[in-house]
Amino acid sequence: MRGTGRIFYHILFIPALLILLTGIQTSLWLQTLGPFPTPQFWIVVLTYLVIYRSFWITLSMGYLFSIVLTGFTIWPFEYILTSSMVIVGCSQLLKDRIYGSGPNYFFALCGWNVFLFHICYTALGVIKEDIPLARVSVFDFILSPLLSVLLAFPIFSALRILDRVFNEDEESQVGNSIA
Amino acid sequence: MNFFTFDIRKVFAGVLLVVLPLLAINMQKNSEEELWFTKPFSWSAGLIQNGFHGFSSGVRGTTSMYLNLIDVKVRNKQLEEDLARLRAELGSVTELKLENQRLNELLGFKQASAHKLIAAKIVGRDLLPDHHTLTIDRGTEDGIKKNMAVITTGGVVGYIFRTESQSSQILLLTDRYAAIDSIIQRSRARGVIEGHTRELARLSHLKRSDDVKEGDLVVTSGLFRIFPKGFTLGTVTSVERSQYGLSQKVEVAPAVDLSNLEEVFVITETHDPPTPEEAPIPDAPSQKEPKKASTQ
Numbered sequence: 204m205r206g207t208g209r210i211f212y213h214i215l216f217i218p219a220l221l222i223l224l225t226g227i228q229t230s231l232w233l234q235t236l237g238p239f240p241t242p243q244f245w246i247v248v249l250t251y252l253v254i255y256r257s258f259w260i261t262l263s264m265g266y267l268f269s270i271v272l273t274g275f276t277i278w279p280f281e282y283i284l285t286s287s288m289v290i291v292g293c294s295q296l297l298k299d300r301i302y303g304s305g306p307n308y309f310f311a312l313c314g315w316n317v318f319l320f321h322i323c324y325t326a327l328g329v330i331k332e333d334i335p336l337a338r339v340s341v342f343d344f345i346l347s348p349l350l351s352v353l354l355a356f357p358i359f360s361a362l363r364i365l366d367r368v369f370n371e372d373e374e375s376q377v378g379n380s381i382a
Numbered sequence: 383m384n385f386f387t388f389d390i391r392k393v394f395a396g397v398l399l400v401v402l403p404l405l406a407i408n409m410q411k412n413s414e415e416e417l418w419f420t421k422p423f424s425w426s427a428g429l430i431q432n433g434f435h436g437f438s439s440g441v442r443g444t445t446s447m448y449l450n451l452i453d454v455k456v457r458n459k460q461l462e463e464d465l466a467r468l469r470a471e472l473g474s475v476t477e478l479k480l481e482n483q484r485l486n487e488l489l490g491f492k493q494a495s496a497h498k499l500i501a502a503k504i505v506g507r508d509l510l511p512d513h514h515t516l517t518i519d520r521g522t523e524d525g526i527k528k529n530m531a532v533i534t535t536g537g538v539v540g541y542i543f544r545t546e547s548q549s550s551q552i553l554l555l556t557d558r559y560a561a562i563d564s565i566i567q568r569s570r571a572r573g574v575i576e577g578h579t580r581e582l583a584r585l586s587h588l589k590r591s592d593d594v595k596e597g598d599l600v601v602t603s604g605l606f607r608i609f610p611k612g613f614t615l616g617t618v619t620s621v622e623r624s625q626y627g628l629s630q631k632v633e634v635a636p637a638v639d640l641s642n643l644e645e646v647f648v649i650t651e652t653h654d655p656p657t658p659e660e661a662p663i664p665d666a667p668s669q670k671e672p673k674k675a676s677t678q
Binding site: 222223225226227228229230231233234235237238240241245258262266270271272273274275276277278279280281282284285288291292324327328331332334335336337338339340343347 | 395398399400402403404406407410417419420423424425426427428430431433434435437438439442504505506507508509510511512513515517543544551553557558559576577578579580641642
């Protein structure tokens with residue numbers, strides 16, 4: 204897929220999907236399960252992009268995701284951006300060394316990325332912020348990656364279908380690294 | 383090895399991945415203004431959360447009615463159908479009765495209050511587990527403005543930190559970015575309530591000599607007329623005085639169960655008389671703006 208269709212897919216469709224999924228995470232989840240820990244759907248989508256897109260597209264989407272997500276949290280944009288870039292950078296390094304295109308690889312990377320995000324979030328909260336993070340919830344730390352992996356399958360299937368619809372499959376190749 | 387040969391793409395990638403985010407963090411200001419490029423997404427966040435709230439309310443209503451019917455069908459065909467309908471109706475009537483009771487209580491509270499209040503429903507929460515914010519279904523179209531106080535019949539909930547046309551976000555008093563000027567009801571010792579953990583807040587800026595005991599009620603000071611004076615914030619659960627410190631560590635349990643909120647009130651106008659303390663105090667932390675994360 205080239206040209207406007209591709210731009211439409213990445214600039215409009217994927218952010219719209221991200222808003223929808225984040226809406227489920229922040230609103231529907233609250234209505235149904237109350238204060239139970241939530242999966243991080245945005246990391247699932249970002250992980251998918253890391254695996255099935257070139258580095259430069261993923262990097263741009265990381266920036267776009269950070270802007271979109273700022274509306275859903277009080278955490279400042281700068282911190283969300285840093286976390287996204289940590290996820291993109293680490294996943295890319297991992298992808299360059301161990302690459303797999305199947306769902307199992309995707310699920311493993313999803314779990315790792317959500318865990319990495321929690322580490323990054325905690326580190327920034329403790330080291331950088333004026334009012335440091337007082338207590339780390341181990342329950343969230345463990346449950347959030349597990350839930351994200353469990354619920355990643357429908358998102359993965361939906362994104363695979365969408366990629367086929369938008370004819371985006373040719374990008375799903377190894378060798379699209381930084382250099 | 384030639385140190386002057388480098389791949390420009392790698393340098394550019396490094397800048398975008400590492401340098402720019404770190405620069406952004408270090409140059410971050412305590413700006414009250416929201417970044418212009420995030421505004422459309424804040425608006426869409428409110429819109430989607432309102433939509434999901436409406437959807438889940440509808441689904442819950444339908445599901446409960448359907449489940450009631452299935453439950454009744456097991457017992458008796460003819461009579462049970464009537465019974466099922468009646469029970470379903472009774473269930474919804476009971477639900478309505480409870481809701482009515484709750485809303486009456488809120489209405490009574492609203493009428494008794496000397497302040498102008500707007501009732502709002504909770505439709506969403508924060509994306510991140512360690513930040514305690516909630517989204518409500520009222521926005522600037524309903525007269526909601528930034529920094530307005532949010533309360534329930536039990537006490538203070540927090541204050542508005544972001545507004546959109548049809549939704550707003552509340553910073554709960556347990557969030558670590560929150561700060562609310564407060565006093566100990568018994569001794570009138572003054573401090574600032576700051577969010578600490580999901581269940582607790584901290585009362586800081588108290589002097590070591592200030593009279594604080596476990597079980598003391600902490601109320602709003604009424605300073606700056608954002609929160610009405612005397613609204614309950616919580617109860618002191620522990621007081622710790624270090625041997626050589628100048629202050630004391632006081633933990634406060636919020637008066638309101640912040641994890642189970644359904645409806646809240648936003649104070650759009652307060653009618654408290656100005657207090658003599660209201661002259662701005664240099665360097666005194668107040669609830670006027672959320673303490674956003676910044677560089678140390």
